[in-house]
Amino acid sequence: MTTERVIKAKSGWAMLVVNVLIYLISVFGIVWGIIMLATADSAGIEPPVMANIITIGGFVLLFVAILISVGFIALQPGEAKVCLLFGNYIGTIRDSGFFWANPFYSRNLGEQGSDVETSVAALEELSKGSVTKLPAQSNAISTKISVRARTHNGERIKVNDKQGNPIEIATVVVWHVADTAKALFDVDNYLSYVAMQTETALRHVASIYAYDHMEDDDSSNTTITLRSNIEEVSASLREELGRRLSPAGVEVDDARLTHLAYAPEIAPAMLRRQQAEAIIAARKKIVEGAVSMVDMALSELSDGGVVEFDDDRKAAMASNLMVVLCGESEAQPVVNTSSL
Known part of the structure; x- marks a missing residue:
């Protein structure tokens, strides 16, 4: 298992100044050397050794300037740069800004997977299972990674x-x-x-x-x-x-x-089950409330001396009240004009 190592990179602005100076010196040397060679050739004399040295040195400095230019890195907030040197993990730059690092650091990990900036659409297709790998045009994992x-x-x-x-x-x-x-x-x-x-x-x-x-x-x-x-x-x-x-x-x-x-x-069956549970729960509440109301009614009538109930009359009264309270349809009242 690999563990991340955070490293610091050099400021890119200082190296940019140095790089521009090297570019100017190289261009000046190349132009000066070519002018000296052309002057000697037009005069029909042997080109001086210094002209060859200046021209060759100018081209060498131009190559060095181009090589330095490759090492510039710009990191936005929320980005990190993983530094690889010839296959060896050096560290990770997590600071945001303009930096310069070794120009030989790798730019990608080769053709092992997809680029970290692969489009959201490609990732959605991957999650759906309609594709087994990400598009072939993005087949190199970049060492610049979003955090x-x-x-x-x-x-x-x-x-x-x-x-x-x-x-x-x-x-x-x-x-x-x-x-x-x-x-x-x-x-x-x-x-x-x-x-x-x-x-x-x-x-x-x-x-x-x-x-x-x-x-x-x-x-x-x-x-x-x-x-x-x-x-x-x-x-x-x-x-x-x-x-x-x-x-x-x-x-x-x-x-x-x-x-x-x-x-x-199974959704219809589960819906019917939930409906049945709701009906049972509602009936349970209705019955509990009806029993409480019947008990209260009988107690109030008996304790207040309004009506004297024997066991048969209590049973009949309880049955009638339960039918009225628990029935789904409205009960039709019957007025008893003779006896209770």
Whole structure:
């Protein structure tokens, strides 16, 4: 495993002044040497040795100036430059600004994956599974890497929850490169690695939790489910992603579910089950309220001495009140003009 080493680069402005001076001196030397050679040739005399030395020196200085020009680096905020010298990792420049470094530092890692600036559309196609690799025109990983926060919007995937029910689920992950050395050297392509590991982690987390409580009892209220415990599930997803992406030097800032639903083949059945649970819960409330009201009515009538009830009359009164209170349709009153 590779570990990032932060290094400092020389100021590019000072080297720019030196580079411009070398360019001027080289051009002056070349022009002066050519003039001396032309003068000697027109005069029909042997060219002086100094003219040859000045001309050759001018071309040498021009080559040195061009070589120095290759070493200039401009880094924006949120960018880092990984320095490789003939295959050896030297370090990473994380400061933003204009710098000069060894011109022999590598510009890319060769044809191993995609450029770090690959378009968002290509990454989305990769996450969909419609392509197995990124476009061939961007087949070199640049050593200039972005360390800004990025967002991976995963596609909807179908997976079985803990109880075996097929569900559709999707997530959005905010991440950034924390260790540039691991991102470039320990995995082949860290962008596709993030996309694939995000889907794998999402499938794993979805499979260890149930979509919803199957039984409406007190014990089920403490069980974590995908629908009822969004914060706990998101925390579990972040932890799983952090463990899976750490070998690539990637840190997860946030991970949230963006879509959660039953698969179409079982959605109607689950909807009927939820409707049935709602009806049962409503009936339960109605019955509890009706029993309380009947008990209160009988107690008030008996304690106040309004009506004397025996057991049969209490049963009849309770039955009539329960029918009136629990019935779905309005009860038709019957006035008793004889006896209770």
